[in-house]
Amino acid sequence: MATASLSASARTGTGKGVARSLRRDGRVPAVIYGHARASQALSVDARELSRLLDRVSAETTVIELAVDGTMSRTLIRDIQRHPVKRAIIHVDFQELVAGELVTVNIPIVITGTSIGVRLSAGILTQVTQELECRVDPANIPSRIEVDVTNINVGGSVHVSDLTIPAGVEVLNGGGDTVLTVSASKASDEGTAATGEATGAEPELIRKAKADEEAEAKK
Numbered sequence: 001m002a003t004a005s006l007s008a009s010a011r012t013g014t015g016k017g018v019a020r021s022l023r024r025d026g027r028v029p030a031v032i033y034g035h036a037r038a039s040q041a042l043s044v045d046a047r048e049l050s051r052l053l054d055r056v057s058a059e060t061t062v063i064e065l066a067v068d069g070t071m072s073r074t075l076i077r078d079i080q081r082h083p084v085k086r087a088i089i090h091v092d093f094q095e096l097v098a099g100e101l102v103t104v105n106i107p108i109v110i111t112g113t114s115i116g117v118r119l120s121a122g123i124l125t126q127v128t129q130e131l132e133c134r135v136d137p138a139n140i141p142s143r144i145e146v147d148v149t150n151i152n153v154g155g156s157v158h159v160s161d162l163t164i165p166a167g168v169e170v171l172n173g174g175g176d177t178v179l180t181v182s183a184s185k186a187s188d189e190g191t192a193a194t195g196e197a198t199g200a201e202p203e204l205i206r207k208a209k210a211d212e213e214a215e216a217k218k
Helices: 016-024 046-055 115-120 185-217
Strands: 002-010 027-034 037-045 061-067 070-081 088-095 102-111 123-126 130-135 144-147 156-158 177-182
Touching (some): 002 027, 002 046, 016 027, 016 088, 027 046, 037 046, 037 088, 046 088, 102 123, 115 123
Parallel strands (some): 002 061, 027 088, 102 144
Antiparallel strands (some): 002 037, 027 037, 061 070, 102 130, 123 177
């Protein structure tokens, strides 16, 4: 489980005017909620938040959020960005409760080099980028790895083939495709060209033999 720390301040004002004022002051409007607490409006330092998000995976990192000196363990549930400038304009935090399972998206990371890619110029396509999982916040893995070393052209990996850490319940279907290794177009064309060349040669040989027999009968 990855963890990180962030400080926040409670705010009483809400609405667009208050949000714009906060952003002018270098802060980002935020909210923290959870079934064990009432929703609370907050603000966080924009630079501190950006530096944090540059080095952690927001969806799988437990954020120890200090709100005016009181620490809460949270997950970032939503990040809103400006449609043009891409600056963060609002963040939602969910407070975690001990023993309560949460649903998170865990990235799938490919390791190794497929034998089909390495020896046959195949193309590896990752169909599923992440898994939706139910897990205790204390056991959230940062990623789920899949080794593709032995996957040849025509091979594939499905969710049911993955090694899932103990305590993690995958909500995706077991038959969902994670990745495939297919033949490249150049490889297919090369095979077809070879077949055509191989098929043409016997035809020339047969024609030569027929000419020899005709000559013998004269």
